[in-house]
């Protein structure tokens with residue numbers, strides 16, 4: 179079966195730092211695959227290379243066996259059917275939940291700008307359909323009654339689900355989730371795990387997720403890839419990874435260049451403050467930044 183995603187010797191450098199080195203990764207259709215590794219291992223950099231935020235120095239990213247994603251802008255990658263969520267939630271804080279989802283339709287609306295200007299019947303039909311679908315999506319993520327709430331007023335777990343609903347509006351074939359349960363309580367984490375399974379089982383979406391909570395990783399993944407200092411140090415089924423000495427060492431070893439120590443594999447709780455985790459995404463414009471809508 180053709181993989182949905184394949185990276186070939188993917189390499190990304192920042193000055194003298196190699197954040198990702200010669201990474202080969204294959205994700206088959208309808209798989210839930212995880213990428214794990216200590217802080218700074220290159221996980222988010224991988225997502226940024228796939229989704230068009232960063233251009234890799236070497237290597238390739240192949241979507242559905244045909245299309246190279248290298249050189250495409252984020253909106254072009256999204257248009258092909260790849261959606262993502264972010265390590266630190268990115269929502270339009272002062273827009274309603276429904277409006278946040280409608281932003282995700284941007285890629286799918288077909289009316290021309292002239293049609294938009296004069297609000298032709300076709301334009302109106304598209305808008306109505308998008309609104310109806312957005313309501314269905316809200317219900318699907320368990321936020322049925324929250325359409326008119328401002329995003330900033332939603333509880334943390336609900337904001338994460340709203341971000342996911344927006345990603346789904348693009349009808350992705352591949353969904354990239356960067357620490358989807360970070361900062362969640364155990365109950366919210368359980369819900370999110372069940373929800374990710376539903377996305378795969380009911381919508382047939384292939385999922386690649388970055389996670390620090392090992393209960394989540396081991397509970398829902400069929401394939402686990404372990405990065406350390408930008409290198410793949412292990413890959414396999416969850417049970418194999420859990421028993422791999424190199425993986426255990428990477429997690430238990432004190433980082434030479436890190437302020438925060440790597441977290442042990444068997445301590446489940448996700449980081450208390452996901453915003454405290456160092457992320458390159460912080461250096462990118464945020465969704466509540468007026469620049470951000472223009473970037474899409």
Ligand SMILES: Nc1ncnc2c1ncn2[C@@H]1O[C@H](COP(=O)(O)OP(=O)(O)OP(=O)(O)O)[C@@H](O)[C@H]1O
Pocket residue numbers: 192195197215216217218219220221222223224265455456457458461
């Ligand atoms: N835009 C950037 N400019 C410079 N260095 C960067 C940039 N983005 C990432 N890095 C560096 O690349 C390395 C990998 O970062 P990355 O964010 O991919 O790690 P991560 O595995 O996602 O870590 P975490 O678990 O903390 O989120 C780190 O050393 C980071 O400081």
Ligand SMILES: [Mg+2]
Pocket residue numbers: 221222223265456457
């Ligand atoms: Mg990260």
